[in-house]
Each structure stands twice: as C-alpha cells, then as structure tokens.
Amino acid sequence: MSILLSAEQLSCVRQDRVLFDQLSFDLPAGQVLHIQGKNGAGKSSLLRILAGLADAETGQVRFRGLPITSSAAGFSQHLLFIGHQAGIHSQLNALQNLEFWAALLGCSQYEPYQLLGQLGLAGLEDIPCYMLSAGQQRRVSLARLWLTERPLWILDEPFTSLDKQLISRLEQQLQLHCSRGGAVVLTSHQALSADYQALAQLELQYRW
Numbered sequence: 001m002s003i004l005l006s007a008e009q010l011s012c013v014r015q016d017r018v019l020f021d022q023l024s025f026d027l028p029a030g031q032v033l034h035i036q037g038k039n040g041a042g043k044s045s046l047l048r049i050l051a052g053l054a055d056a057e058t059g060q061v062r063f064r065g066l067p068i069t070s071s072a073a074g075f076s077q078h079l080l081f082i083g084h085q086a087g088i089h090s091q092l093n094a095l096q097n098l099e100f101w102a103a104l105l106g107c108s109q110y111e112p113y114q115l116l117g118q119l120g121l122a123g124l125e126d127i128p129c130y131m132l133s134a135g136q137q138r139r140v141s142l143a144r145l146w147l148t149e150r151p152l153w154i155l156d157e158p159f160t161s162l163d164k165q166l167i168s169r170l171e172q173q174l175q176l177h178c179s180r181g182g183a184v185v186l187t188s189h190q191a192l193s194a195d196y197q198a199l200a201q202l203e204l205q206y207r208w
Ligand SMILES: Nc1ncnc2c1ncn2[C@@H]1O[C@H](COP(=O)(O)OP(=O)(O)OP(=O)(O)O)[C@@H](O)[C@H]1O
Pocket: 014, 015, 019, 037, 038, 039, 040, 041, 042, 043, 044, 045, 046
C-alpha cells in the first residue's frame, strides 16, 4: 500500500511542556490511525500539526512523499479536517450548510434530502442549526464525509455527541473511505467497533 502521510520525528511543546518528542509513523492508504491518550496528552495538537494548521518544534509531515509545507494549498486539496468545533454556520439550516460544503468540495452528484435522511436529519432540513441539539449539529458537520473524495481525513473526536446508530453509520463511512484507498487519522476516547481492513493505534502518554 502506498504511504499517504508520514510523520517524521515530530516534537511539540505547549506552555513549556513537551507533549511528544521524536514521534514518527506512516499512514498507508486504506488505514485508520486511532490516536488515544488522556485529556491534555496532545492529541488535538498532533492532529493540527498533521493538518498543517500548526507547526511542530522539530520534524516534518509529508503527504505522498512531499513536505506539506512545500505546497500548503496543494495539500489542503487532498485533506478534509474536522476539528473539535462543529464548523457549521449556525444561522444557516442543514440544507444550506450542505450546499456550501458541496460547492466548496466540488461535489455536484449528491441528493441533499437523501443524505440528510441517512444522517437522521429528515424533517429538520429547514431549521437554523443553532436550534439543533449537539448531536444533530455534529451530524450536520459530519455530512462533509459523504460529500468529498479527498483521500486524507483528519477527524478530532468525530464520535462526540453521537448516538450508537450514528456512530455505527459513521464507522461504515470510514470503512468505505478506506476501501476506496483513502486513509483516516482520528482521535477518540472510545474503542472503535467496526472491522477495519487496517487499523493502527497510537497512544500518546501524558507527560509532565
Ligand atoms: N494553542 C495553544 N497554546 C497553548 N497551549 C496549548 C495550545 N493548544 C493546546 N495547548 C495545551 O497543550 C496541551 C495539549 O492539548 P491538546 O488539546 O492537544 O490535548 P488533547 O489530548 O487533545 O486533550 P483532550 O482529550 O482534552 O481533547 C494542553 O495542556 C493545552 O493546554
């Protein structure tokens, strides 16, 4: 399998605390990398570095062999990053958020009502997102995963606020993405339950 993403000797310091040091790994196409660790261990910091949103103290990140800093704009075309925040426009409704992302992600072949139905949002299409529950807002946010062909997904706590049914549906989508040659880096405090063709675990130890 070809390597999509490589972390090489990454070190990260926040508030004079070394979160991780000399961290290296490869993420092949088809793999899910599940990053775990206690609160404050540095999981989100690592994801932001992998996504090119923050700098490491040392080391570098490569996408398909090239440093992501060599073409940040090019790299971002291959990446879907969903952080802690839902990242939705709260004044817009679910349908309008979908339209925005579909345009941004260059997706023209999708059935918005069908997708929202799949995500358990049927009947809620016209309500401004700020009126939705936390789990419903998370569902709207995750709709992006059904709208993109970008190969690399970096997802910070994607299962937060989701009920069991949606967790299962999301895991199916991750499996499908990997079977198509994509790869996923995610953080989660809970174990993954689907049967992934390639699943790697990385535990970040909390350092004082
Ligand atoms: N931008 C920043 N400036 C200063 N300190 C930061 C910054 N971002 C994170 N930190 C610190 O780095 C440490 C790790 O934070 P991070 O969010 O990466 O942890 P985490 O493992 O994702 O935690 P959680 O499981 O609670 O989400 C924390 O102590 C935090 O206060």
